[in-house]
Amino acid sequence: MKLQVKLVLALVLVSILATVTSVTISSYLSFKNISQSAQKINHLVLTSISKDIQAGLKTIIDPLYKYATGGSLAPYLMNSTTDLGKKQISWGVRNAKNSLKKEGYLGTYLILSDGTTFDDTGEITPDISDKFS
DSSP: OOHHHHHHHHHHHHHHHHHHHHHHHHHHHHHHHHHHHHHHHHHHHHHHHHHHHHHHHHHHHHHHHHHHHTTSSGGGGSOOSSHHHHHHHHHHHHHHHHHHHTTTOOOOOEEOTTSOEEETTEEEOOOOTTTOO
């Protein structure tokens, strides 16, 4: 082969090698930047959603927490074994329902540690086993 042909082939091979190297490096760097950008976007979105959920839960739970810890319900829970005590608990639940209705609560139930459940009408026996299984 002539020297001129060898020189042209060498230039073609060098240009192909340079092109492949350039494309490989630029692809690697762009995918690396895209990956980091996607992680940053994901973190920002999750942080924003988390703050929105926390604010929503605080709006929902705060009135209930304030009522429950404010001592408004405690006087009615002195005696839960007698009929008079159960009527007092029902009265307390009715007061809680009326107070929490202003905050947007639709119903109020009180479940004691022994499993006895009260609503504003008195002691009830809820059947929720089928709904959650």
